[in-house]
Amino acid sequence: xLHNLSIGxxxxxxxxxxxxSVELTRHFLGxxxxxxxxxNAVITLTAEQALAEAAAADRRRAxxxxxxxxxxxLIHKDIFCTDGVRTSCGSRMLDNFIAxxxxxxxxxxxxxxxxxxxxxxxxxxAMGSSNETSFYGPVKNPWDLSKVPGGSSGGxxxxxxxxxxxxxTGTDTGGSIRQPAALTGVTGVxxxxxxxxxxxxxxxxxxxxxxxxxxxSAADAAVVLQxxxxxxxxxxxxxDTPVPDYPAALDQPLAGLKIGLLREFxxxxxxxxxxxxxxxxxxxxxxxxxxxxxxxxxxxxxVPTYYVVAPAECSSNxxxxxxxxxxxxxxxxxxxxxxxxxxxxEGFGAEVKRRIMTxxxxxxxxxxxxxxxxxxxxxxxxxxxxxxxxEQADLLIxxxxxxxxFAIGAKIDDPxxxxxxxxxxxGANLAGLPGLSLPCGFVDGLPMGLQLIGPHFSESKxxxxxxxxxxxxxxxxxxxxxxxx
Amino acid sequence: xxxxxxxxxxxxxxxxxxxxxxxxxxxxxxGAPPNTQANLVDLAxxxxxxxxxxxxxxxxxxxxxxIGAEVARRSVFARKNYFYPDxxxxxxxxxxxxxxxxxxxxxxxxxxxxxxxxxxxxxxLEEDAGKSLHxxxxxxxxxxxxxxxxxxxxIVSEPDMRSAKEAVAYMKKIHTLVRYLEICDGNxxxxxxxxxxxxxxxxxxxxxxxxxxxxxxxxxxxxVEKAIHYEVARQIELLESGGSVLQETRLYDSDKDETRxxxxxxxxxxxxxxxxxxxxxxxxxxxxxxxxxxxxPELPDDKAARFARDFNLSAYDAGVLSASRELGAYxxxxxxxxxxxxxxxxxxxxxLREAGTAERNxxxxxxAKLAANWVMGELSSALNRDNLDIAASRVSPLxxxxxxxxxxDQTISGKIAKEVFETMWSxxxxxxxxxxxxxxxxxxxxxxxxxxxxxxxxxxPKQLADYRAGKDKLFGFFVGQVMKATGGKANPAQLNELLxxxxxxx
Numbered sequence: 001x002l003h004n005l006s007i008g009x010x011x012x013x014x015x016x017x018x019x020x021s022v023e024l025t026r027h028f029l030g031x032x033x034x035x036x037x038x039x040n041a042v043i044t045l046t047a048e049q050a051l052a053e054a055a056a057a058d059r060r061r062a063x064x065x066x067x068x069x070x071x072x073x074l075i076h077k078d079i080f081c082t083d084g085v086r087t088s089c090g091s092r093m094l095d096n097f098i099a100x101x102x103x104x105x106x107x108x109x110x111x112x113x114x115x116x117x118x119x120x121x122x123x124x125x126a127m128g129s130s131n132e133t134s135f136y137g138p139v140k141n142p143w144d145l146s147k148v149p150g151g152s153s154g155g156x157x158x159x160x161x162x163x164x165x166x167x168x169t170g171t172d173t174g175g176s177i178r179q180p181a182a183l184t185g186v187t188g189v190x191x192x193x194x195x196x197x198x199x200x201x202x203x204x205x206x207x208x209x210x211x212x213x214x215x216x217s218a219a220d221a222a223v224v225l226q227x228x229x230x231x232x233x234x235x236x237x238x239x240d241t242p243v244p245d246y247p248a249a250l251d252q253p254l255a256g257l258k259i260g261l262l263r264e265f266x267x268x269x270x271x272x273x274x275x276x277x278x279x280x281x282x283x284x285x286x287x288x289x290x291x292x293x294x295x296x297x298x299x300x301x302x303v304p305t306y307y308v309v310a311p312a313e314c315s316s317n318x319x320x321x322x323x324x325x326x327x328x329x330x331x332x333x334x335x336x337x338x339x340x341x342x343x344x345x346e347g348f349g350a351e352v353k354r355r356i357m358t359x360x361x362x363x364x365x366x367x368x369x370x371x372x373x374x375x376x377x378x379x380x381x382x383x384x385x386x387x388x389x390x391e392q393a394d395l396l397i398x399x400x401x402x403x404x405x406f407a408i409g410a411k412i413d414d415p416x417x418x419x420x421x422x423x424x425x426x427g428a429n430l431a432g433l434p435g436l437s438l439p440c441g442f443v444d445g446l447p448m449g450l451q452l453i454g455p456h457f458s459e460s461k462x463x464x465x466x467x468x469x470x471x472x473x474x475x476x477x478x479x480x481x482x483x484x485x
Numbered sequence: 486x487x488x489x490x491x492x493x494x495x496x497x498x499x500x501x502x503x504x505x506x507x508x509x510x511x512x513x514x515x516g517a518p519p520n521t522q523a524n525l526v527d528l529a530x531x532x533x534x535x536x537x538x539x540x541x542x543x544x545x546x547x548x549x550x551x552i553g554a555e556v557a558r559r560s561v562f563a564r565k566n567y568f569y570p571d572x573x574x575x576x577x578x579x580x581x582x583x584x585x586x587x588x589x590x591x592x593x594x595x596x597x598x599x600x601x602x603x604x605x606x607x608x609x610l611e612e613d614a615g616k617s618l619h620x621x622x623x624x625x626x627x628x629x630x631x632x633x634x635x636x637x638x639x640i641v642s643e644p645d646m647r648s649a650k651e652a653v654a655y656m657k658k659i660h661t662l663v664r665y666l667e668i669c670d671g672n673x674x675x676x677x678x679x680x681x682x683x684x685x686x687x688x689x690x691x692x693x694x695x696x697x698x699x700x701x702x703x704x705x706x707x708x709v710e711k712a713i714h715y716e717v718a719r720q721i722e723l724l725e726s727g728g729s730v731l732q733e734t735r736l737y738d739s740d741k742d743e744t745r746x747x748x749x750x751x752x753x754x755x756x757x758x759x760x761x762x763x764x765x766x767x768x769x770x771x772x773x774x775x776x777x778x779x780x781x782p783e784l785p786d787d788k789a790a791r792f793a794r795d796f797n798l799s800a801y802d803a804g805v806l807s808a809s810r811e812l813g814a815y816x817x818x819x820x821x822x823x824x825x826x827x828x829x830x831x832x833x834x835x836x837l838r839e840a841g842t843a844e845r846n847x848x849x850x851x852x853a854k855l856a857a858n859w860v861m862g863e864l865s866s867a868l869n870r871d872n873l874d875i876a877a878s879r880v881s882p883l884x885x886x887x888x889x890x891x892x893x894d895q896t897i898s899g900k901i902a903k904e905v906f907e908t909m910w911s912x913x914x915x916x917x918x919x920x921x922x923x924x925x926x927x928x929x930x931x932x933x934x935x936x937x938x939x940x941x942x943x944x945x946p947k948q949l950a951d952y953r954a955g956k957d958k959l960f961g962f963f964v965g966q967v968m969k970a971t972g973g974k975a976n977p978a979q980l981n982e983l984l985x986x987x988x989x990x991x
């Protein structure tokens with residue numbers, strides 16, 4: 001079936017003329033029409049535009065062009081601005097917002113010839129770990145419709161797992177690519193902070209946000225990241241360092257690779273989950289890698305640190321949503337203050353408001369030093385811990401999440417428990433490190449993720465290690481029941 | 486009220502003369518239709534990011550070097566958070582804890598001619614906000630974001646000024662400086678240069694400062710002076726009647742000439758400053774600083790000192806002539822042209838001097854003084870009268886030097902020269918042509934003057950007799966008669982000499 005083929009296989013079929021991009025696009029549009037109503041993964045469909053882009057891709061290919069993503073259908077997380085297409089960020093605030101420009105990520109993938117099918121559901125303004133905070137309703141996990149797909153890139157993850165597109169884009173501020181990738185059995189890559197441009201990506205926490213990819217394999221993710229990565233003069237925090245050839249490095253042998261086992265990641269991890277990680281380690285050893293124990297002593301502080309830094313930045317980033325120039329505006333404002341209060345009060349959901357209030361509090365006079373500054377100091381300690389760990393190991397390894405997907409509604413009323421779901425992923429964001437989650441088995445029929453974290457700009461090594469694992473296993477090829485055909 | 490001492494500090498906002506905004510590529514030109522110079526970044530659309538304009542940093546460094554300040558090797562942009570419709574992001578990007586320029590100083594001339602040093606605490610980069618428009622829109626208010634994101638340099642002084650006059654002198658000095666550096670057009674009507682004044686009073690002799698009020702947005706030197714006068718009087722009256730000054734922000738109403746409370750300290754916003762995570766710290770290295778240093782022009786104080794030294798001008802004259810680069814250049818061009826055409830023996834002859842060069846000028850001080858008087862006198866009043874900049878002067882430096890040359894060589898008197906200047910100003914002709922055409926040339930032919938004297942004496946026998954009998958005062962009568970007869974063109978010195986001789990019957 002077309003939807004189970006890799007990017008490489010599709011490229012060969014397209015070049016050979018066995019299929020056209022228009023056919024491929026129709027195929028996926030058909031799947032979205034058929035499968036999305038139960039999943040709620042896609043909230044905006046751009047069928048007409050997709051078919052036009054596909055036709056253009058077919059013409060480019062007919063003219064001899066052979067770019068790897070030419071004519072390959074994707075779905076963008078609805079956090080990326082897409083010119084002329086609603087960009088809601090999962091919020092009522094932007095339900096009426098048609099972006100007037102393309103995000104750099106969108107432009108780059110467009111230039112590479114990828115075809116946008118639509119926009120994926122997400123937690124409101126990327127704030128959430130279950131995709132239950134979306135104004136458009138929760139996304140269902142294709143492995144079990146009563147379970148969450150994770151968040152905030154829950155729509156992107158569910159869409160990739162259900163094969164509604166060849167790949168999807170996501171963003172990761174505290175685990176928002178890796179955690180849903182783990183809970184839906186796909187491969188998710190969060191690159192180094194600064195590797196992919198943030199321009200046109202609606203900001204949640206600017207110092208942590210990073211765009212990435214969710215795909216069905218590390219090999220596919222490598223091709224997509226190749227197109228996404230690179231310096232962007234429009235983003236002052238993007239870093240001007242050459243992008244290596246990711247696909248070319250995929251098959252490098254792992255002999256001699258030192259993998260650090262993160263001690264803190266196994267404390268309190270349920271035995272069945274821990275067993276999957278240890279199985280994965282056996283495979284890595286069989287591939288020639290060595291394992292060493294490493295420790296990140298300050299890692300237990302990462303969740304409280306994150307929940308100071310991220311809300312502080314978000315409280316300021318979301319000030320522009322004031323009902324004045326775009327987005328939601330309350331009806332019949334009495335005066336300016338009323339316009340602000342009701343537009344924001346009615347336009348934002350509960351979780352977003354909670355974080356804006358938390359962030360406003362930690363930045364307030366008298367509290368700034370005790371919270372924001374203290375958190376920045378701890379953030380530095382965590383970064384130093386990682387630096388020390390990378391003196392002992394080339395890559396770090398551990399679970400992506402403490403548990404598999406949980407039931408919709410199980411944690412939504414308990415923010416602290418919900419926040420703890422990101423305990424293994426937040427560290428990489430605080431330190432700006434690249435991280436990758438790949439499927440490593442099942443617990444109770446639900447996928448679990450193995451997480452790899454590397455030093456800055458080690459995406460090539462992460463993808464290589466993930467790809468070698470995927471050549472030795474088939475977890476990533478499993479399809480949720482009902483989505484194979 | 487001599488027992489109160491006034492304490493003033495100024496925060497001057499100088500709009501930097503960059504072509505584009507500080508964090509976006511929009512143009513900064515003034516006066517465009519509303520919102521035509523506001524792009525998605527200025528409108529704070531979802532997803533957009535700021536990118537720092539390097540030119541703004543260069544200009545700030547230039548300013549720092551010109552006041553002998555420390556240029557921070559690392560400075561940081563922070564967010565100042567508050568909601569207002571003309572602030573699209575809901576925060577202003579501004580340097581807070583780590584400004585680009587720290588600890589400079591500036592000298593001003595105070596009343597008694599003494600020099601006073603005013604400390605400059607810091608100068609930092611920030612973006613301007615937009616404007617709210619309330620007129621012609623019915624019940625609605627409009628927002629014009631053309632100005633949003635325009636780069637500002639906020640220059641914060643120490644509370645070193647002790648009178649409104651000192652405050653104005655300081656503000657004028659900064660005004661001169663930023664225009665010298667070509668980092669700000671100084672246009673106060675368009676708001677390119679404006680200030681907030683922190684004003685307090687304390688009993689003379691007490692060390693502790695009184696509670697201050699901040700008067701916002703003063704956009705003329707006159708308003709600064711008047712607002713401070715009003716505020717000082719208000720505070721003294723308040724304190725003398727047993728009240729106390731509130732720490733608050735006040736607004737100056739120029740129509741009523743009074744300051745009014747805007748908001749008190751209690752109502753002040755908590756701006757929740759924190760480093761802007763969208764921008765990297767600004768790193769400035771030694772080579773950047775030396776490159777900027779190499780672009781510094783001769784500074785106003787240096788130019789004034791050079792004028793005083795080389796041209797033997799008073800400190801006041803030198804100060805006036807160096808108040809703008811253009812005026813200084815004009816003056817030097819006049820002097821240079823005079824030098825070129827009148828370089829006598831022992832004088833180097835040279836062409837027009839390059840404006841702003843620091844070469845020693847060997848022109849005779851008398852000629853420089855003449856040029857200075859004319860530039861500050863006739864020329865300045867003509868410019869003022871027609872509301873023109875020096876750059877738009879109807880009389881060029883070369884033309885003016887041509888006129889002054891005729892005074893020096895005694896072709897015309899200073900009095901006639903003023904008439905010639907007016908004709909030059911209105912008709913744009915060179916001095917010589919006007920002198921020739923209107924027969925204004927001074928009579929220096931002794932025979933001709935003697936002829937007139939003889940005629941005058943012959944026509945006034947009684948006055949001659951009285952003079953010879955000892956009424957010396959009648960000498961002036963004879964001078965007047967001769968001048969009348971020659972249309973004022975007789976060379977005064979010659980006339981004096983010849984008349985004396987004739988009256989004594991020699």
